[in-house]
Amino acid sequence: MQKENNFTQGRILWPLIKFMLPVFLALFLQSLYGAVDLLIVGQFGNATDVSAVSTGSQLMHSVTGLVCSFSMGITIILGQLIGRGEREEGGRVVGSGIVLFACIALGFTAIVPLFAPQLANLLNAPEEAFDKTCAYLRICGFGSVFIVAFNLLGSVFRGIGDSKTPLLTVAIASVVNVFGDLLLVSVFHMGAAGAAWATIAAQAVSVILSLLVIRKKGLPFTFHKNMLRWHRQHIADMIRIGLPIALQDFLVGVSFLVILALINRLGLIASAGVGVAQKVCGFIMLVPSAFSQALSAFVAQNVGANRLDRANKTLWYAIGLSAGVAVVMFVLAFFYGEMLCSIFAKDPEVIAAGAQYLKAYGVDCLLTCFLFCFIGYFNGIGMTRFVMLQGIAGAFGVRVPVSYFMSHLPEVSLFKVGLATPSSSLVQIILCFICFGLTMKKVRKNGGVLKL
Secondary structure, eight states: OOOOOOOSSSOSHHHHHHHHHHHHHHHHHHHHHHHHHHHHHHHHSOHHHHHHHHHHHHHHHHHHHHHHHHHHHHHHHHHHHHHHTOGGGHHHHHHHHHHHHHHHHHHHHHHHHHTHHHHHHHTTOOGGGHHHHHHHHHHHHHTHHHHHHHHHHHHHHHHTTOOHHHHHHHHHHHHHHHHHHIIIIIISOOHHHHHHHHHHHHHHHHHHHHHHHHHHHOOSSOOOGGGOSOOHHHHHHHHHHHHHHHHHHHHHHHHHHHHHHHHHTTOHHHHHHHHHHHHHHHHHTHHHHHHHHHHHHHHHHHHHTTOHHHHHHHHHHHHHHHHHHHHHHHHHHHHSHHHHHTTTOOOHHHHHHHHHHHHHHHHHHHHHHHHHHHHHHHHHTTOHHHHHHHHHHHIIIIIHHHHHHHHTSSSOOHHHHHTHHHHHHHHHHHHHHHHHHHHHHHHHHTTSOOOO
16 A cells, blocks of 8 residues: 655655655656647647647646646645544545546536637637637547546645656656657648647546556555545535635636737737747746645645644745746746747747747746745645635736736837736735735734634
């Protein structure tokens, strides 16, 4: 039977790094799915294929993020159960999660393919790339069951403190995706559709491998078929914790889709250039994203064990480590954007447009090292409603209005439009510091006990 990692005792820094690194590498390989698609399509396709993949993958990234965020409810619940020593409830939590996420998978499988033209139109997909964008969305929509299953299994592994198994399965699936792209895009010239089929095949491999690992190693708690039920209390806890996270990420994703729609109005080159820049961004934001996910599991266990002091130390360790990497990412994104964008495109105009937009994300790197760590911390202690509110405030109170204003200036600049993102991050960080201070004040009044 597989053992869980206990983060409530001993050193903090090294166990945090050991747990975070596989999370980082798994996120890196997941980012390769879309990046390899765009890389190979950019080399063997044309600008319409690049635009279709960049627009379609942005929407599917939002869907994936929504599922991943909602599954954080399982990670946090399992972490807190382990911290309290209540492992016997783990099987019921997992069984309830499978039932709930099966319903979600069926919903996405029906909605995305059926409404692909409407979704593409909503995103202002360029006319030249409209049909290819619809095809990409339909194919990925049919594979939603694998996207949902993969994120559910990943949340279970992280909840028991295992970040290595998801890394292994994603690594193998990434190889499948690369070979699938090369075969379908460069050999059979299927363009955006080929990239979509390769991505779905890779996700399916990830799910199958994860299930085989669970069958071989087992879980650190009892699980059998009778636990595949709608356990009302566990479902309610998942919704209470996971829904605010999912809603926040969904609305943040919507805000980025609004920005994408605004940029698509500027033409095919701007659309393709921003799509390329966003793929680069997916990589330069991996470290704070990894710390955010790792912190949620690490902090959840310590909160379950009533060790808020360790949870707080973990937050500051994570911010310090993430900030060191952020400086490097800023230099690369701000000063070497054309070099980075040239990895994913060969059209000089597309590369120049992507580099211009990427400069703004370079600035954002210096802020997300704080923001993402705070988000992981607040998720771990169960303050997911605050996470939702600060995310919504940043997205629709700052990001969307600023991008709209910048996109309607007489001299439109992708750099100026992109500045909406760091502007939002700055406001969200201020909100996080205020909330952290108020929370610690309540803890001191309650004799050192966290009461939410």
